[in-house]
Amino acid sequence: MRMKGKNVIVTGGASGIGLASVKRCLQEGASVVIADLEGSNGQVQAARLGDLYDSRCLFKACDVTDTAQVDRLFADSVAELGSVEAVFNNAGIGGICPSDEVTDEEYLRIIDINLNGVFRVARAALRVMYGQGGGSIVNCASILGIFGQSQAAAYTAAKGGVVNMTRTLAIEAAPKGVRVNAIGPGYIDTPLLEALDDDLLQGLIRLHPIGRLGRPEEVANAFLFLASDEASFVTGTHLMVDGGFTAGKS
């Protein structure tokens, strides 16, 4: 019951790492809002998980590229739950394309979801949490926030931006009782990897000294720690959950 009495918003909560994080928070006694796209599986998951864990699990349709939808997500969540103690800023998309071929549209879409979306959600969270006098924001970055990868210019730019934006937000928010951290997953077995062919995937697995892909639950456990009071002196960090990927490179 490490999250008892806490209300948590998870963006991109209908799938993969987000969904695993929703489950872990419910298991630990939180009330959770799954914020994901209209047409995602979020509504079904919220109903199923709320029953399964006998806890409050709501779905709110929210596209993180739309400021009005993000602000409404927080206003509605506060109206229904009373407060928001933790946010997992997790919604994101992948994207592989040679840099000389990528269109403005493709490039800007990745930046708008993976970087600007993280800022929109963090800003809305800060406004609520400053009013409450505290809270924890966790941004989903990546090993690709600190290392490059061929054909992933927009993705790596966005994740690198998330890592450094996290530091800035952490410094700014600390005096007001709000902690801001990032998580850096290695390659995790979620639908995001479905676009990769098997040869590429096997090569990527070999880059993790632990010798396998990560599981969404393993990232969810890191979120749970950073969201909880156990991390009360942790802010501005980029916690790697990467099976040793970065250790092998440094």
Ligand code: NAD
């Ligand atoms: P996923 O595809 O399983 O889940 C992503 C979720 O985000 C989906 O439910 C999707 O509907 C939602 N989403 C997409 N665009 C959105 C938008 N505009 N507004 C709101 N929700 C939106 O992927 P995942 O692997 O669980 O990814 C979660 C996060 O983890 C992403 O930020 C991703 O970049 C990051 N990450 C993943 C890996 C990996 O290997 N899977 C590695 C490092 C970082």
